[in-house]
Amino acid sequence: MPTAGEKRHHQVLIIGGGNAGVSLAGRLLRYHVKDVAVVEPRSRHLYQPLFSHIAGGTADAFEAVRLQSAVMPKGVVWIQDKATDVSTGSSTVLLESGSAITYDHLVVCPGIQNDWTSIPGLKEAMEGPYGGSNYEYELAPKAWKLFKDLKRGTVVFTQPPGPASCDGAAQKPMYLACDHWRRQGVLGDIRVVLAVSTPTIFGMDIIDEELNRKIDEYGIEVRYSTELASVDPSGRTVELTDTATGASETIAYDVLHAVPPQSAPEWLKTTDLPAPGNHGGFVEVDPLILRHPRFPAIWSLGDAACTLNSKSGAALRMQTKVLAKNLKAVLKGKKPTAQYNQYSACPFVVSKNTVVFSEFDDKYAPMPTVPGWDNLARERRLTFIAERVLLPKVYWNLILRGRA
Ligand SMILES: Cc1cc2nc3c(=O)[nH]c(=O)nc-3n(C[C@H](O)[C@H](O)[C@H](O)COP(=O)(O)OP(=O)(O)OC[C@H]3O[C@@H](n4cnc5c(N)ncnc54)[C@H](O)[C@@H]3O)c2cc1C
Structure with a gap:
């Protein structure tokens, strides 16, 4: 140094x-x-895509972290x-x-950067006992503990407007938690509300079709064009604003899973x-x-x-x-x-063993890996295995070495 x-x-x-x-x-x-x-x-390197699995109970926290000294390619000077x-x-x-x-x-x-303080009460809610998030390494295991222990009540998920790292990742812990509650036989006693800032669930027809099917299956209430305006952590309520009508709604929660505005x-x-x-x-x-x-x-x-x-x-x-x-x-x-x-992708983990894999360009036009074959965009086990099992290995062993 x-x-x-x-x-x-x-x-x-x-x-x-x-x-x-x-x-x-x-x-x-x-x-x-x-x-x-x-x-x-930082002295530790984090693989962020696994945060969603940690929050959703399909990965352990240790899997997402390695020493920075261990991932820095030999021959590179680390300052x-x-x-x-x-x-x-x-x-x-x-x-x-x-x-x-x-x-x-x-x-x-x-x-x-995660702007936790840009929404009144949000940071305090995350620090309190009922808040979790897959957008911070420390908050992801906390989110899973809250989901795992819940038997009834209301859970609010939020996806912010503006630039974000893999914006669809806001939804992944929600689908995983719903799958868990369904397997536990308690999904019917849990009200799940998702606030998304966009007018549709993602913005690509084929992906919207797949995600909406899962949303119906799990009974999730989606508030479109809706943003988190404030949180009252002690009263355990969120105020949501419908940006299309200007109307606001207050919802009492038992668990809040929030994704911060980013800049x-x-x-x-x-x-x-x-x-x-x-x-x-x-x-x-x-x-x-x-x-x-x-x-x-x-x-x-x-x-x-x-x-x-x-x-x-x-x-x-x-x-x-x-x-x-x-x-x-x-x-x-x-x-x-x-x-x-202009390729980008977002693997929506929609259950403990399936993924809806969106691949798209800068205008959200489909850009499938196999041109003309959009089957990977359908809910599949194959893409779950690729995303959950293979990709982390590829990341640590090939991507970080500049080999993939
Ligand atoms: C919850 C979550 C889930 C995601 N899921 C997926 C997914 O499934 N698929 C996918 O493709 N992408 C996903 N992403 C997005 C992906 O992780 C990011 O796009 C990627 O990590 C961005 O890489 P980066 O190097 O630009 O930033 P980062 O990986 O965040 O690295 C930035 C680095 O810069 C360092 N740094 C910060 N400030 C300074 C400074 N002042 N000086 C020096 N260093 C500094 C930081 O310590 C950090 O190590 C996800 C992201 C999140 C948060």
Whole structure:
């Protein structure tokens, strides 16, 4: 770790050692880029897609975590520190410790931020005994405990508006909990309410058809175009607002499973990197090439990038390949020609052994892995096995090493 005041230089410096940063570093090494460093403050690496399974009782918490030192590709320099600013003029990243690191090329991928305090009472409700969420590692096992112990009452699930990491993931613990309650014979005694900010459940016909069938099967009450306005944690009520009519509704809950509004990391919003007019503070990039249009030494991908796709690990897996190829080309004095195809995906876990697998482009038009074959979008056991069993292995062993 560089000490305070020490100055260092790297050919490629990456801010954020999450899904995007580590897999990109691994891929760049494979492409023989020798001097790659990653700035990452956390000593543990989290595989977020498993959080939904932890909250829904189909995974243990330990499965989603590894030591950061164990996932950092050999040959990459890990700087355990936090970026606090980027000076585009002097090609320098400032760190919380006081160090400054210069770069030839900078890749900015510090992810997205959970804004728990942006809704009155929400943070307090999550800290209290009746709140849980799959959007925080610590709150996911708590959510499962609340679901597991419940025999009757009302459970409210919320999915926020605005940018989100894999926004459909808000619904996954709900389907898993409903399946659990049905198997326990108590589903009829539990009222399940879901508030989604959108006018439909997802926005793609075939996926909406599958999810609506499960919603009917489980007897879930969906409030469309509805947002969480506030929570009263001591009275255990939520206030929901229908954004189409302006009407508000107060619902008493026994358990609240909430997903927070999300935005770009606070420090990033005040740098030169977001687009003029800000666009939520995410890093401005050419959505095809993934290079900053005003600062050619800067690149971005993953949840922190202002790309057009729905943010997900599936999307950034494609982005990693494109960015690595383009950066390699530029380092060799060539033009960057690889283009991101706007693919994204969200595997909706709809029961303890089935998934509805949505694959789509930036306009939510279907983009199936096998072109012309939309069968994976139907509820299937095969896609559950792929998502729950195979994908975590692929993530730890191949994706993070830049090999998939
Ligand atoms: C509950 C949940 C379920 C999901 N399910 C799926 C799914 O089923 N399928 C799918 O494809 N995607 C899913 N996703 C989305 C996927 O996990 C994200 O898209 C992906 O992790 C984004 O990768 P990233 O590297 O951009 O951000 P992250 O993986 O969040 O990594 C960002 C890293 O940057 C670090 N960092 C933050 N600030 C700084 C700083 N100032 N300086 C240096 N480092 C910093 C953080 O510590 C972190 O390690 C899910 C997400 C969530 C939350």
